[in-house]
Amino acid sequence: MTTRKTLILTTAIALCATGTVAQDVTLTIESWRNDDITIWRNQIIPAFEAAHDGISLDFQPMAPAQYNSALNSKLDAGTAGDIITCRAFDASLQLFERGQLADLTDLDGMANYSDVARSAWSTDDGAQTFCVPVASVIHGFIYNAEIFAELGLEVPTTEDEFFAVLDAIEADGSYIPMAMGINDQWEAATMGYANIGVNFWNGEDGRAALIAGESRLTDDAWVEPFRQLARWSTYLGRGFESQSYPDSQNLFTLGRAAIYPAGSWEIAGFREQADFEMGAFPPPVPAGTDGCFISDHTDMGIGLNAASPNQEAGRIFLEWLSSDEFANLFANAVPGFFPLSSAEVTLEDPLAQEFLGWREQCESTIRPFHQIVSRGTPNLSNESWTAAANVMRGTWTPEEAGEALQSGLSSWYEPHQ
Missing domain, CATH: 3.40.190.10 (Periplasmic binding protein-like II)
Incomplete structure (x- = not known):
């Protein structure tokens, strides 16, 4: 590894460990989940910001049917947000192959996901992963x-x-x-x-x-x-x-x-x-x-715009997405969309818990x-x-x-x- 890469990696690890950045940063999140806007703004964002001084989140969803084309246009024009909500499989893979999604293979939190969970946001050979797996149905x-x-x-x-x-x-x-x-x-x-x-x-x-x-x-x-x-x-x-x-x-x-x-x-x-x-x-x-x-179908991931000027803050946010705190918060806020991480999750909705319990009985595909x-x-x-x-x-x-x-x-x- 070169000296420059070592320095960048060391800095990123230090930032992730402290959860702070040198100056205030606002991360804009692109998403198609406009039905979840109140959940993000009233539950998820406050929970993250309370534990991460200096990093603010701005959730900016758009209509699901327009998301792919609008996101592609914004990425091509250099106007896309820092954080990209990822469709499963080829749509996101194409963004990665065009250099528009950052490589997240070395993100510490990736150790919390199985090969099946990562498959929707990895290269065909599984060698590189470019979005954090968030939820399945x-x-x-x-x-x-x-x-x-x-x-x-x-x-x-x-x-x-x-x-x-x-x-x-x-x-x-x-x-x-x-x-x-x-x-x-x-x-x-x-x-x-x-x-x-x-x-x-x-x-x-x-x-x-x-x-x-x-x-x-x-x-x-x-x-x-x-x-x-x-x-x-x-x-x-x-x-x-x-x-x-x-x-x-x-x-x-x-x-x-x-x-x-x-x-x-x-x-x-x-x-x-x-x-x-x-x-x-x-x-x-x-x-x-x-x-x-x-x-147990992979539905949603979240990645980092490769052109974002806020790479360190973005990686801090993505590490948090792989935490037990986020898994439990998201699973209870959006019952029926299940965390893909290995986190211990307790669900308040008994019907959602029934579905989730099948993971203990059966193999997922x-x-x-x-x-x-x-x-x-x-x-x-x-x-x-x-x-x-x-x-x-x-x-x-x-x-x-x-x-x-x-x-x-x-x-x-x-x-x-």
């Missing part, structure tokens, strides 16, 4: 506990038990067994296929094998989740084909459906809208399966098509929306869905040619 099923009690139902843990519960709800006839539509398509892939599929392709091992070209989307591990989705159609209620995402949310929160294939991001909204007790269970495991997996295999045309992630929806409406067989996805991937991705 976990997939599973939310259920109406009052309906379960009324019908004498036990929470299912296996695939057979899951379908037995759905059959019992359908036979009673008082409630829609499961609230999900396919009008918007992404639900079928995200809350359907990616939710339950993890136990068929064995989580990270299966995802890595697909990236490496060692498994194919026509293999049974990737087709079987489509077979499960085809069975779901019986339990979704009349007109599910034209049912939108908000329609499904309303059916559940109004108490008309017993089960909701979910992401943990629903927790805060459901708490406001539903007047019944809720519980949650992870994706049921197939018969004969050892262990279990959950889709991420959505299967979000890294590397969706960089070409056709985009595999987007194509999975169509495939899952077509299977559920009965226009494709599960096997046809696997063949269509494999054909698209093989058309551009070298490991599958």
Whole structure:
């Protein structure tokens, strides 16, 4: 290491240790999380500033749909803020490759994150990391506990038990067994296929094998989740084909459906809208399966603008993001968005705690098509929306869905040619 690099590193460590800077600094934070503005301004920012003299934070979010293009323009023009909230995978990787996000590989706090947590904000080989992993969302099923009690139902843990519960709800006839539509398509892939599929392709091992070209989307591990989705159609209620995402949310929160294939991001909204007790269970495991997996999908990271004049202060803030204090503060302020660090976290919301507790029981993985295999045309992630929806409406067989996805991937991705 050169003398200059040693000096910079030593200075940064000293600053991080003291939490102070030589002169007052204001760090501007770019983000798409405009729904979290009061949480940042009333909880997160005061907590940080109280412990870090001389560093102020200015949270400046923008509309989510405009974020990527606006951020790119600001970075290119040299007008972006100091701190960059990072989308997962390729959008942020491209910023790093253009030299617009700082390399954070040597940040002390990175030791608090697993390879899976860092994967969304690391180079393909995992050698460099450019954003601190902040939060993930976990997939599973939310259920109406009052309906379960009324019908004498036990929470299912296996695939057979899951379908037995759905059959019992359908036979009673008082409630829609499961609230999900396919009008918007992404639900079928995200809350359907990616939710339950993890136990068929064995989580990270299966995802890595697909990236490496060692498994194919026509293999049974990737087709079987489509077979499960085809069975779901019986339990979704009349007109599910034209049912939108908000329609499904309303059916559940109004108490008309017993089960909701979910992401943990629903927790805060459901708490406001539903007047019944809720519980949650992870994706049921197939018969004969050892262990279990959950889709614990990386959602948000935070990085440092490489052109920021406030590098030292920025790194102090990023170190704080990897602390137990921030993990507990964020997890309770935004229930359903879970810290990705190894911090000990205690959640006040019991439903959020149920989701988080699955990490102790099952291995975590991420959505299967979000890294590397969706960089070409056709985009595999987007194509999975169509495939899952077509299977559920009965226009494709599960096997046809696997063949269509494999054909698209093989058309551009070298490991599958």
